[in-house]
Structure formats: C-alpha cells, structure tokens
Amino acid sequence: xxxxxxxxxxxxxxxxxxxxxxxxxxxxxxxxxxxxxxxxxxxxxxxxxxxxxxxxxxxxxxxxxxxxxxxxxxxxxxxxxxxxxxxxxxxxxxxxxxxxxxxxxxxxxxxxxxxxxxxxxxxxxxxxxxxxxxxxxxxxxxxxxxxxxxxxxxxxxxxxxxxxxxxxxxxxxxxxxxxxxxxxxxxxxxxxxxxxxxxxxxxxxxxxxxxxxxxxxxxxxxxxxxxxxxxxxxxxx
Numbered sequence: 042x043x044x045x046x047x048x049x050x051x052x053x054x055x056x057x058x059x060x061x062x063x064x065x066x067x068x069x070x071x072x073x074x075x076x077x078x079x080x081x082x083x084x085x086x087x088x089x090x091x092x093x094x095x096x097x098x099x100x101x102x103x104x105x106x107x108x109x110x111x112x113x114x115x116x117x118x119x120x121x122x123x124x125x126x127x128x129x130x131x132x133x134x135x136x137x138x139x140x141x142x143x144x145x146x147x148x149x150x151x152x153x154x155x156x157x158x159x160x161x162x163x164x165x166x167x168x169x170x171x172x173x174x175x176x177x178x179x180x181x182x183x184x185x186x187x188x189x190x191x192x193x194x195x196x197x198x199x200x201x202x203x204x205x206x207x208x209x210x211x212x213x214x215x216x217x218x219x220x221x222x223x224x225x226x227x228x229x230x231x232x233x234x235x236x237x238x239x240x241x242x243x244x245x246x247x248x249x250x251x252x253x254x255x256x257x258x259x260x261x262x263x264x265x266x267x268x269x270x271x272x273x274x275x276x277x278x
Contacts, residue, residue, distance in 0.1 A: 042226070043089065043090070043226075044089065045085065045086040045089035045090050046086075046226040046230070048082060048085060048086065049082055049086055049226075049230050050230065050233070052078065052079060052082045053230075053233045053234070053237055055075070055078065056075050056079075056237055057237070057240070059071050059072070059074065059075045060072075060075075060240065060241060060244060063244070064244055069129070069181060070129075072241075073129065073130070076144060077140075079144075079147055080143045080144065080146075080147050082147075083146070083147035083150050083151070084096065084100075086150075086151075087099065087100075087150055090154075095217060098216055098217055099146070099149075099150060099213060099217065100146050102209070102212055102213055102216055103142070103145060103146040103149050103150070103209055103213060104142040104143065104145070104146050105142070106208070106209050106212060107141070107142045107145035107146065107149075107205070107209060108134075108137065108141075108142040110205045110208070110209075111137040111141055111142065111145075112134075112135045112136070112137050114201065115135070115136040115137055116135065116136060119201075120197070120200065120201030120204055120205060121195075121197060121198045121201035121202065121205075122185060122186075122187070122189070122195040122197040122198050122201070123185065123186035123187060124179070124183050124184060124185045124186060124198075125183065125184060125186070126138050126141070126182065126183045127181065127182060127183060127184065129181055129182055130182060145209075148167060148170060149163075149167065149206065149209060149210070149213070151227070151230060151231060151234070152164075152166040152167050152170070152206075152231065153210070153213075153219070154222070154224055154227035154230075154231075155227040155228055155230070155231035155265065157221050157222060157223050157224075157227075157268075157272075158214075158219035158220060158221055158222055159219075159221070160207060160210035160211055160214055160219070161207070163206070163210055164203055164206040164207040164210055165203070166231060166261070167202065167203070167206040168199060168202055168203045168206065169235065169257060169258070169261060170234070170235065170238065171198070171199060171202045172191075172199065172253075172254075172257065173235060173238035173239060173242060173250070173253075173254040173257070173258075174238050174241070174242075175194050175198060175199075175202075176191065176192035176193055176194050176242070176247055176250055177238075177241060177242055177245055177247060177250075179193060179194060180245065185198075192247060192249075192250050223268075223269050223272045225266075225269055228262065228265045228266060228269055229262075231261075231262075231265070232258055232259075232261070232262040232265075235254065235257070235258030235261070235262075236254075236255065236258055238254055238258075239251045239252075239254030239255045239258065242254055
C-alpha cells in the first residue's frame with residue numbers, strides 16, 4: 042500500500058483519538074484541529090498520488106470557485122439558503138472564513154478519487170457527506186437563519202451543495218481532464234470518513250442522524266465496492 046494511503050488511514054485513527062479527547066474535555070477546538078489536519082493530509086496525499094502540477098491546479102481552481110460560491114451564498118442565500126458563519130474559523134472575507142474553501146478543496150479531492158473521477162458520482166458523494174455533517178457543523182461553525190426540516194438544515198442547502206460540487210467538478214474536469222481510475226483505497230477511505238462522520242454525530246447527541254449516516258455509508262460502500270469489482274473483472278477480461 043502506498044504511503045499516502047497509510048497516512049490517510051492514520052488520520053481516521055487520529056480523528057477518533059481527538060474525538061475521545063473532545064468527549065472528555067468538551068473543548069470544541071479539538072474538533073477544529075482535526076479538520077485542519079485533514080487539510081494537510083489532503084495536500085500530502087495529492088502531492089504523492091497526483092504530483093505537484095495536478096495538486097496546484099486542483100487546489101487553486103477548487104479553492105477560488107468554492108470561495109466565490111460561498112461568498113454568493115452568504116450574501117444572497119443562493120444556492121444554499123440563508124446562513125452566516127460564526128467567528129470560530131477565524132478571518133473572513135465578505136462573510137466567508139478563509140479556511141472554508143480549504144475544506145471544500147480537500148473533500149472534493151477525496152470524493153473525486155472515490156467516485157472514479159466521474160463528476161456526477163463524485164458530486165453525489167459530496168452530497169452524502171454534507172447530509173451527515175452539515176447539521177453538526179451548523180451547531181457551531183455556521184448558523185441557518187431559518188431552520189429547515191432536516192435536523193435544522195433547509196433542504197435547499199443540499200440542492201445547492203450538489204449543484205455547487207457539480208459546477209466545480211465540471212471546471213476541474215475541463216482543466217485537468219479527469220481519467221477514470223478505480224482505486225479501492227479511495228472507496229475504503231471515503232467509507233471510513235463517512236462512518237467517522239456518523240460517530241461524530243452521535244457524540245453531539247444527533248442520534249437519529251448518526252443512525253442515518255451509518256446506514257447511508259454502508260449502503261454506499263456496498264454499491265461502490267460492487268462497482269469496483271465489476272470494473273476490475275471487466276478490465277481483466
């Protein structure tokens with residue numbers, strides 16, 4: 042197994058340790074530290090897995106486009122709904138923390154691998170992650186002006202999340218010319234990342250959301266693994 046995947050898997054273990062520390066101390070910034078570590082893992086993984094040129098292009102495109110989408114979202118309510126960021130993530134520009142596009146970029150990167158660089162599959166994987174973590178993050182990192190029916194999150198957010206991801210992937214595909222790459226490690230890492238979201242949901246008493254997350258990512262893993270096996274068998278013929 043490549044070193045970049047070993048490091049990625051170690052992040053999941055590290056995240057669980059930090060989660061235990063949070064449960065014992067109730068210091069929310071421990072969770073924030075984990076998110077920033079995730080960003081560093083993304084850069085390291087991309088440099089080793091895809092190389093310097095790909096990493097720089099992917100980051101710059103995904104960072105600035107997601108930043109523009111967030112600025113429009115915060116100031117107009119389109120396409121997510123009306124929301125605002127708290128001060129936890131630090132410095133803001135036009136209402137959007139400078140750290141937020143880093144998180145977009147890192148999630149877009151790993152979902153692109155898990156989705157075999159198919160822009161529609163990868164956008165759907167982004168949506169599934171948001172279904173799990175948005176109710177939890179909106180308790181501290183941002184707040185919805187009008188509470189929605191999905192654990193306080195408006196349904197418009199998920200439509201906006203999918204469309205935004207699709208737009209970014211379309212532009213990335215145009216610039217980088219994605220090639221299909223069926224990597225089982227990408228599937229497994231996405232599954233573990235999803236299960237970890239479910240565990241985090243449980244620790245903040247979003248019990249029903251955690252059950253939904255566990256079921257959702259187990260089902261997704263089943264179909265992604267089945268797709269991987271089918272394509273592997275097809276390529277071996």
